[in-house]
Amino acid sequence: MNPRYLPLLATIAIFILAYALCYSQYPNMLSTRVVGNLLTDNAYLGIAAIGMTFVILTGGIDLSIGSVIAFTGVFIAVLLANTSMHPLSVFALALLIATCFGGLMGGIIHTLEMPPFIVTLAGMFLARGMAFVLSTESIPITHDFYDTLQDVFFRVPGKGRLTLVGIIMIVTVIVGVVLAHRTRFGSYVYALGGGLPAAKLMGVPVARTTVCVYALSGFMAGLSGIVFSMYTSAGYSLAAVGVELDAIAAVVIGGTLLTGGSGFMIGTLIGVLIMGLIQTYIIFDGTLSSWWTKIVIGGLLFTFILLQRGLVWVTSRARI
């Protein structure tokens, strides 16, 4: 078997195992209702994590996405409250801003050869600050269109609901998979993660790819912000603090190498679902503190980083 599938398979195995464990204690957890909620509750994280996966595959990082989610939410809430713009045009505007913001960071990273960590850290403060400038209060969103959106869902047999938010996430994942594995852009993303000098000499459009990857991450964060605002019906500048770290955790648990160049989009979805599953379990249990989520995720992260190290070591030994 091809060793590059190993982290992905490990992720899938852990997911199945965890689900089986949960099921053995709470048979209800296999209901379509729980699965539907799992998708809905984690949609904003999943969407942001897909964008983050692209960034991490190039060997970069994007710390700004939590702030961009908050900014987008406040931006939408403020515009809807104070203008008569239709939510769809507000969404388009928000996505445009988020995408440009990401692209700008990508441009800076490439032209000034600055570490992505620093640039996106600055972006994180900037976006959060802009959200505060718009409003420091939590602004509720009351718009008929929002109610309509929230009522869009498919019933699945067994009382489950596939909400619009969940559908958006699934579509995002599909788009992410196609983009990463079936387009030239995707191969450039992996190429950057494999080594900048080699990629340059092989004719990879490094500048364009870098800008596009951060723009994509910005777009996904914007989309995630829209979804978050639908989910919470509010815009609040202190929302989504630390989502970037959850997204990074999901990407790594999904089997993507933090140093870039290796991983699968679908792994990120499963990473998000594993994290959601732990949370669901804690809610089912009722006695456990929510801190257990963090502890288990910490343990999983550590395991995966060990696994990846081991794998890198093994494959570098086994040459044909």
Next chain:
Amino acid sequence: MLLQGKSITKSFPGALALDAVDFNLLPGEVHALLGENGAGKSTLVKCLTGAYRRDAGAILLDNQPINPRSTLEAQDLGIGTVYQEVNLLPNLTVAENLYLGRQPRRLGLVSTRRMNAGAREILSGYGLQIDVSRELSSYSIAIQQIIAIARAVDLSGKVLILDEPTASLDATEVQMLFSIIRHLRDDGLGIIFISHFLDQVFEICDALTVLRNGRLVGTAKPADTSRLKLVNMMLGRSLEEEIHKEKDRTASVDPVQLQFKNFGRSGHIKAFDLDIRKREIVGVAGLLGSGRTEMAELLFGAVGHDSGEALAEGKPLRLTSPRAAVAQGFAFCPEDRKRDGIVADLSVRENIILALQGQRGWLRALSKSEQTAIADGYIARLDIRTPDCEKPVGQLSGGNQQKVILARWLATNPRFLILDEPTRGIDVGAHAEIIRFIEALCDEGMSLLVISSELEELVDYSQRVIVLRDRAHVAELTGDAITTSNIIRAIASDGHEDKVLAS
């Protein structure tokens, strides 16, 4: 004129790498670019293909000025290049490496199936039947090199540039490459060929251009020049006609220093017996994939052995890890300097003392002045071309990087040194000096195992030559039996005959 460079100039901080160099390539011509390590060959190639921005000068393709600002533009103009150092991306599959940026698409999406089929077809032209959906890094350096060549050939509509493409290939593969080059030449491509192997240059090239210290020395036809003249042009001095001192081939009378008994690892290399005497130079020959590097890794403990034992002067040796081996006075200069070798961002000095410091332990740190003294010593003895010992190694030319690695292991003053392709990419001038230097070290008591694809070199200095085939020792030549033809015969004789002999 197919490709023309007119007074191309390029300077790096502290070094003028190219000083108004002219270069002309005709269609249907194989043009060699020659020069010492650090002469500026790779820099010229990189300026022509847009990997570096030139400071001054013009480039003409088909008499039209071109100005490639990136390698992508050069590729689109029909210039395919194999660069000397980084060739491909280890994390992509073989097929993706071959097709990066031009994957076959259907309905806008990359068709992996067609890409893999195409990749298999391309590689079968090079006699490679491998799984193209595996990552590149799972294949050996030689295979990676062939893949890099295949990609460049496939990209080259007009010009093909090969910067030391044959360094990790053995004779059969070189011949295969040459037949492909001849074919392309007959189709009217222009080919730039950089190599330190003068035999290869005379065999394949129609014209040659010599650089020295970033300046153009001259252009010539191989028919009008000789090896000797060429070397003079490259070095700017004559290489003393080697008094080919008849090597003392009488078997060494020194005591056996190391004994490997039934040493092996299944799936890696078949168990073998090997005695190594003090002051002895043992050569290892064999085709690529015959187990040469595997043998070296096993001896050095980089992979554990699962049978047999090692003895030093009769006492058992623990060779469970490279660390243990270094502690026993072993040293191993590996084949792939990019992967296991240089630390590009560290200075020449730091790279040279790295292994020595590791051996001493960090508690007994070498002082800066000791380090500088050691580094300067090797810079002088191995003729490493660098302004000073504080320059980052990544900025040296390819051959000079190789010398730095060699220096690193020589500095540990080992009792047993394993060299895997030590003279790869090293120019004719330095080549002879390095070999004499190694011989001198052996006279001082070191034993040496050298793996090399250059048979003349092996014949030149080995007291014994071991021939490997299919991951097993198949022959051992000693004394007067050490000749290139005998080695070739041992490599080529088919396994069948052997079995008869063995039974």
